[in-house]
Structures are given as structure tokens and as C-alpha cells.
Amino acid sequence: MFEYLFDAIRDGILAPVVAMVAPAGYESYTLYTLETLVKILAILIPLLLSVLYLTYAERRIIGLIQCRIGPNRVGFFGRRVWGLGQPIADAVKLLFKEIIIPTGANKRLFIIAPLLSVAPSLAAWAVVPFDDTLVLADINAGLLYILALTSLAVYGVIIAGWASNSKYAFLGAMRSAAQIVAYEIAMGFALVCVLIAAGSLNLGEIISSQSGSILHWFWLPLLPIFLVYFISGVAETNRAPFDVAEGESEIVAGFHVEYGGMAFSIFFMAEYANMILISVLTAVLFCGGWLSPFQGLPLIGAIPYISEPSILWLLIKTSVFLFLFLWFRATFPRYRYDQIMRLGWKVFLPITIVWIVVIAGMVVARVPPWFS
Amino acid sequence: MVALYQVMAIYHFGRRGVCLYGGGYVEQERKTKNWKLKMLEQVVFYIFGAVLVTSAGMVVTVRNPVHAALFLVLAFFCSAAIWLLLQAEFLAIVLVLVYVGAVMVLFLFVVMMLNINLAPLREGFAGFLPVGLFVAALMLTAMGLIVSSDHVLPGLPPAAAQPPIDAANTELLGKTLFTEYLYPFEIAGAILLVAIIAAISLTMRKPAAQRTPKPEKQVVVKRDTRVRLVNMESASPPEKGDSGGLSQRSQGGKQGDNSD
Numbered sequence: 257m258f259e260y261l262f263d264a265i266r267d268g269i270l271a272p273v274v275a276m277v278a279p280a281g282y283e284s285y286t287l288y289t290l291e292t293l294v295k296i297l298a299i300l301i302p303l304l305l306s307v308l309y310l311t312y313a314e315r316r317i318i319g320l321i322q323c324r325i326g327p328n329r330v331g332f333f334g335r336r337v338w339g340l341g342q343p344i345a346d347a348v349k350l351l352f353k354e355i356i357i358p359t360g361a362n363k364r365l366f367i368i369a370p371l372l373s374v375a376p377s378l379a380a381w382a383v384v385p386f387d388d389t390l391v392l393a394d395i396n397a398g399l400l401y402i403l404a405l406t407s408l409a410v411y412g413v414i415i416a417g418w419a420s421n422s423k424y425a426f427l428g429a430m431r432s433a434a435q436i437v438a439y440e441i442a443m444g445f446a447l448v449c450v451l452i453a454a455g456s457l458n459l460g461e462i463i464s465s466q467s468g469s470i471l472h473w474f475w476l477p478l479l480p481i482f483l484v485y486f487i488s489g490v491a492e493t494n495r496a497p498f499d500v501a502e503g504e505s506e507i508v509a510g511f512h513v514e515y516g517g518m519a520f521s522i523f524f525m526a527e528y529a530n531m532i533l534i535s536v537l538t539a540v541l542f543c544g545g546w547l548s549p550f551q552g553l554p555l556i557g558a559i560p561y562i563s564e565p566s567i568l569w570l571l572i573k574t575s576v577f578l579f580l581f582l583w584f585r586a587t588f589p590r591y592r593y594d595q596i597m598r599l600g601w602k603v604f605l606p607i608t609i610v611w612i613v614v615i616a617g618m619v620v621a622r623v624p625p626w627f628s
Numbered sequence: 629m630v631a632l633y634q635v636m637a638i639y640h641f642g643r644r645g646v647c648l649y650g651g652g653y654v655e656q657e658r659k660t661k662n663w664k665l666k667m668l669e670q671v672v673f674y675i676f677g678a679v680l681v682t683s684a685g686m687v688v689t690v691r692n693p694v695h696a697a698l699f700l701v702l703a704f705f706c707s708a709a710i711w712l713l714l715q716a717e718f719l720a721i722v723l724v725l726v727y728v729g730a731v732m733v734l735f736l737f738v739v740m741m742l743n744i745n746l747a748p749l750r751e752g753f754a755g756f757l758p759v760g761l762f763v764a765a766l767m768l769t770a771m772g773l774i775v776s777s778d779h780v781l782p783g784l785p786p787a788a789a790q791p792p793i794d795a796a797n798t799e800l801l802g803k804t805l806f807t808e809y810l811y812p813f814e815i816a817g818a819i820l821l822v823a824i825i826a827a828i829s830l831t832m833r834k835p836a837a838q839r840t841p842k843p844e845k846q847v848v849v850k851r852d853t854r855v856r857l858v859n860m861e862s863a864s865p866p867e868k869g870d871s872g873g874l875s876q877r878s879q880g881g882k883q884g885d886n887s888d
Contacts (some may be wrong), residue, residue, distance in 0.1 A: 285668070303815060365698075397798050400721045411701070414733065418694060418740050426740070444725075457798060545833025593830045595843040603842070 257388050257566075262298075266291050295392050297567045299381050303387055307528040308343040314582050315342075321586040327413050352519035358421055361514065365419035370522035372513070373412020375389035377529040380405040383458045384536055387567045398459040399447055402537065406443075406492065409530060410436040412523070413494070413501060413511045420514040424596050428510025431593060432494060432501035439491040445608035446485040450479055453626065463545035465563075468625060469552030473544040477618060481611050482542045484604045489534035491596065493527060495581055497588035498596055505590075520593070535577035539570055546570045673713055679707035692737045701732045718798040 270290045278286040312327065316339070319326025330341035357366055383398040385391040395401060409599055410433055417429020453474055454462040466473045475482045491498040504511040512523045546565045550556040556563065591599070620626045655681050683702040690696050703725045711720035 395717070397717050397721055400718070400725065400798070404721045404725040404729060407725055407733075410729075410733055414736055414740070415698070420737075430737065430741070433733055437733055592843070594841065595847060598843040598847075620653065 257545060262291070262295065270294070292392075296382075299392060300378060301531060302383060304377070304525070305531055307525050308347065310528050310532065310578065311346070311524075312340070312343045313578075314585070317579070317582045319551060323400055340568035346515075347521070350458060350517055355517045355519045356514075358448065358514050362419040362421070365415050366514075367519070369412050369416035369419055370519050370526070371412075372415060373409060374526040374529065374538065376405040376408040377526045377533060378541065380533055381482055383459055384506055384533075385463065385540065385545065386570060388460070388565065390567065391460060394458070394460060394518055395458045397460070399451060399457040402459075403447055405532075406530075407436075407440055409492075409526070412526065416515070416523070417511040422513075422514050424507040424509075424513045425509045425511050428501045428513070431503075431509060435498065435500065435596055435600070437492075438597060439488040439604070440485055442600060442604035442608050443488040443492060445605070445612060446481045447541070449481045449608065449612055450474060452612065452615050452619055453478060456594040456618075459545075463540060464537065465615040466544045467547055467551070468543070470549045472625055473542065473547070474626070477623075478542060478615065480607050481615075482538075484607055485542065486534075486538050486580070488600075488604060491582065491600070493501050493530040493534055493581075495527070495531065496585040497591045500593050500596065503590065511583065519617070530586070531578060531581050532574065535574045535581070536570070538577050539573035543573050544569075545573075573616040643882045669713060673710065676709045676713075679711065694736065697732060697736050697739050700735075701728055704728050704732070716797060718801050 266287070270287060274283055274287045274290065279298075316326040318324075326339070327342040328339035329336055330345045331337040332341050357363055380402050382393045383391065383401050384393055385394075413436075414429045417425045417432070417611055420426070450462060451457060454465045456462055456465065500506075500510075502512075506515070512520055515523060532626045542561040546567055546569055548563050548565055548569050550563045551558075551565070552597075555561070622628050680703055683706065687696050687703060688698040690699065704723060708720040708723045708728075711717075711723065791812045
């Protein structure tokens with residue numbers, strides 16, 4: 257479906273324009289560049305819309321969990337549509353607020369920090385496969401690319417904390433740096449387990465190697481790793497209960513305490529885009545990505561559409577993991593800093609290292625049904 | 629210096645149409661590629677090369693150590709981009725992952741925490757300048773010799789002798805590393821492990837009376853190990869005639885009053 261759409265856009269809109277404006281001899285390159293740009297927009301616009309409405313979903317869901325109402329006033333054209341206009345009103349408000357740069361701040365780094373924070377969380381989407389063929393860059397080292405880019409996200413936080421010239425911001429940055437480095441290692445080892453199980457670094461091939469049924473997905477042979485990966489993902493995105501980098505009650509708002517207006521909202525956007533990314537990756541690596549959970553079942557598996565792989569399954573799985581993010585935030589109190597360090601270094605790291613040996617043994621022994 | 633070397637070497641190999649592969653330098657079939665694409669590639673190469681050399685220069689010239697560390701990050705990033713141009717995607721990504729994502733984060737962490745005063749560090753600059761210039765000249769000569777010669781590394785077969793390989797770079801690198809170069813790889817790993825242990829044992833000094841909380845003991849604490857609820861007679865026994873349920877309640881209430 258999407259391929260036809262892209263082909264239609266390329267042949268119908270881009271090609272005539274390129275033929276008119278591009279210099280002779282460069283048509284194919286211009287067309288290719290424009291086509292890639294359209295594809296990037298096709299990923300980014302839905303992503304940013306999801307970020308916008310994830311904030312709404314978060315407030316409503318946590319409101320429900322805590323017996324509150326949540327935002328339900330702002331609507332469209334004089335009607336309250338369950339408060340669906342709220343994120344748009346928030347965005348407009350943030351757009352019109354002044355960005356205040358503190359006097360002692362390092363101006364350039366202060367401005368660069370939010371950009372450094374959001375860029376990796378958007379760039380990582382290049383290798384995420386949405387469908388069998390629907391992927392922007394089908395590169396072989398996709399898993400490594402994701403790992404490299406998620407490890408860059410910490411720079412935004414550190415630089416923001418340092419450039420603000422504020423003690424609270426600096427404390428938040430230091431906490432975040434130590435925390436992200438600790439959980440990054442567990443996350444990397446978790447990805448090594450997936451790599452051993454799938455025998456490939458390409459995300460599409462990782463999903464294909466999980467096909468069969470819901471029991472063939474990697475969550476079962478990699479169960480501890482699945483949990484470690486998702487919890488590390490929560491820690492890596494600085495979400496509750498691992499949000500010591502923000503720690504409202506201790507260090508005001510941590511690394512972004514000096515930021516306001518759009519500069520603040522870019523940090524916000526990066527955090528939510530990272531949440532969605534971690535959820536998609538958990539779905540792709542451990543829960544079969546676009547594969548249907550009803551595949552291979554006796555009765556339901558025979559129904560068309562329900563048992564077939566499609567992008568809808570990926571979206572549903574992603575939403576489930578996103579809900580978990582919100583649920584955690586509504587439920588758990590914040591971890592203390594030394595407890596976070598202990599969990600990362602003394603619990604997760606040994607678990608992942610042991611499981612690398614276990615999964616390698618399973619692959620060598622060709623344990624059915626996953627590795628036969 | 630290293631950045632300059634990298635740019636020179638990469639420019640050299642890139643010009644000859646050589647790309648970096650697991651086992652060595654393999655001639656890559658580039659004749660089929662359009663010259664326009666090659667030109668675009670060169671433009672990208674020059675942009676990244678210029679940024680790489682500039683930022684490498686800034687690392688040693690800027691006054692603020694945090695800025696220097698950030699320029700080093702930029703330099704690593706640019707060299708990773710140049711490696712990507714050579715289709716050495718594994719090395720490029722690992723450079724970003726290890727150096728940018730982990731090593732430099734810790735560097736920044738330390739540099740920001742220590743608040744280094746650079747003035748005393750700069751005092752001996754003039755005295756060390758001749759030594760630095762000598763080393764620089766030596767390295768420059770070595771680079772020139774290596775880059776201008778056709779023998780890239782001794783012991784490797786000439787580039788043209790190896791057939792072009794279509795398999796993924798990462799896979800090839802892994803296979804070569806774990807078969808042909810297994811012993812050097814394992815020895816390097818062992819050396820790194822020894823270095824880690826040595827660094828930890830040299831720097832870890834436990835204070836005589838350490839009073840840090842132990843989170844592993846704290847997280848397993850249950851209510852029963854800390855709080856004991858005791859049923860006891862209240863000071864003034866409840867009035868007779870109360871129903872049984874109410875008297876139970878008032879007992880609980882009395883306990884709460886005591887704690888207040």
C-alpha cells in the first residue's frame with residue numbers, strides 16, 4: 257500500500273518538478289534526494305504528531321490511574337472533544353514564550369544542547385522497519401546504528417546542564433551521565449543477545465527470524481533480557497522511576513531548569529520521541545515487530561488479515577509498551593541514585609552476561625522451536 | 629596529528645578506489661559508478677575532512693577544557709563519517725558507539741567535575757615547543773612515506789590480488805577477527821581486562837570506617853523486619869457495653885494516638 261503511495265508521489269509530483277528545475281544530467285540524483293526527503297517527512301510528521309498526543313495520553317491516563325480528570329477542556333470550534341485540543345494549545349503557548357538565556361550561560365552550547373538532544377532520537381528512526389519493505393535505510397548494521405545513536409542522546413543532557421551555569425542543572429547532568437553510561441552497557445549486552453539469537457544485525461531480518469507464532473518471538477528464549485532491555489530503556493530515557501536527572505522534588509527540574517519556551521519543548525520532544533523509539537525497538541527486537549500474534553494459531557490463524565503481518569501490529573505493540581511507560585510513572589516512586597547504580601551495574605550487567613552464554617549455548621545446540 | 633594522518637590516508641585510499649575491509653585493503657569496483665556521484669562523494673569528503681582537521685586543531689588550542697573535549701567529540705564524529713564514505717560501516721559505528729558514546733561522556737564527566745585551571749598547564753608551552761615540532765615533523769615524514777608508497781602495510785597481499793567481496797563488512801570483519809586473528813584478539817582482550825583491574829585496584833581506596841548505605845540490603849527490606857505491631861492493653865480500658873467490633877477499633881486508635 258505504502259509503496260504505491262510513494263511511487264505515485266514520485267512519479268506524479270516529484271518527477272515533473274525535477275524535470276523542470278534540475279540541471280541537465282542531475283535529474284536522477286535530484287529525484288532520489290527529493291524522494292528520500294519525502295520518505296523522511298513521512299516518518300517524522302506522524303512521529304511528531306504521536307509525540308504531541310503522547311503528552312495528552314500521558315496526562316489523561318495518569319489522571320485516570322490517580323482518580324483525577326486530566327485535561328478535558330480545550331477542544332475545537334467551541335466543542336470540548338475530550339480535551340483533544342490540549343497538546344496543540346500547549347505547543348502554541350510554548351512557541352510564543354521567550355527563550356531566556358541566563359547571563360552566566362555559555363550561549364552557543366546553551367542553544368546547541370536541545371538540538372543535540374533531539375537529533376539522535378529522530379535520526380535513529382532511519383533504520384526502524386515498519387513493514388516488510390517499509391524502511392528508510394535497510395542497512396546491515398542497523399542494530400549497531402541504533403545503539404550508537406541512542407548513546408549520543410546523553411550529550412544534550414550533559415551540555416545543557418553544564419552550559420546553563422546553574423547548580424541544579426549541573427547536578428541533573430552529572431546524574432544523567434552516570435546513569436546513562438551504566439544502563440547503556442546492559443542495553444548493549446541485551447542487543448548482543450538479540451544479535452546472537454537472530455544471527456543478523458539487520459532489524460528486518462531480526463523480525464523475519466522470529467516468524468512462526470507468538471511463541472517463536474524472542475521474548476520467550478530471551479525473557480530476562482527482554483525485561484532488562486525494557487527497564488534499561490526506561491532508565492535511558494530518564495523516565496520515572498529513573499528520572500533522577502529531573503528530580504522535581506530534589507533538583508527542581510534537573511538539566512533543563514534554565515530552559516523555557518521552545519528550547520524546553522525540544523527537550524520534551526526528545527524525551528517522548530525516545531520513549532516511542534524504545535517502545536518500537538522492544539516490539540521489533542523481542543515481540544516480532546510487524547508479525548501478527550495470531551500467526552500459526554489453529555482457528556484464528558486461518559482468518560485473513562488477522563494472522564497476516566502488517567504495520568498495524570507494530571503500532572499496537574508499540575502502544576502497549578508506551579502504556580507501560582505511563583503506567584510506571586503513575587505507579588512507582590522515584591529510585592534513589594545509589595539504588596539505580598546498583599541495579600544497573602550489579603544486577604542487570606551480570607544477568608545479561610550470563611544470558612549471552614546461555615543463548616549462545618541454545619543457538620549452538622539448535623534448541624527448537626527458535627533455533628532449529 | 630592523528631586526524632591529519634587519517635584525512636591524508638583516507639584521501640589517498642579513497643582516490644585509488646580502495647576501501648577498508650576486514651582482512652585488509654581490497655580494491656573495489658568503482659568504475660561502474662557515475663563520475664557525478666563520485667564528485668558528490670568528494671564534496672562530502674572535503675566537508676567532513678575540513679571539519680575534522682579544524683576541530684582537531686581546536687582541541688589543542690581552545691582555552692576551555694570542556695570545549696576541547698567537545699571538539700574532540702566532533703573530530704571523532706567526522707572521522708566516523710569519513711569511514712562511512714569508505715564503506716567501513718562497522719568501524720565507523722563502533723567509533724561513534726565506543727569513543728563518542730562512552731569514552732568521551734566519561735571524559736566530559738571528569739572535566740566538568742574537576743574545574744581544571746589551565747594556566748599552570750600552559751606555562752611550559754614554549755619549552756616543549758621544539759620537542760613537539762620534532763615529533764610532528766617525524767610523524768609528518770612517516771605519514772608522507774606511508775601515503776605515497778603503494779605498500780600499505782607489510783605482509784598484506786597487494787590490493788589488486790584480492791577479489792572484491794560482496795558480503796557485509798561487519799560479518800567479514802567478525803569472521804576474520806574470530807578465525808585468522810583469534811589469538812591477537814584474545815590477547816588484546818586479556819590486556820584490556822588486566823588494565824581495568826589494575827586501574828580499579830590502584831584508584832580504589834576504602835576509607836577506614838566506611839559508612840555508606842548498602843542498597844542491596846535496603847531494597848529487600850520488608851515491613852515485618854522493621855515494624856512490629858504489638859497488641860497491648862490501653863491505659864484506660866474501654867467502657868463496658870461497647871460492641872466487640874468497636875472495642876477492637878478503639879484499641880487500634882489508641883496505638884495511633886501513642887505514636888503521635
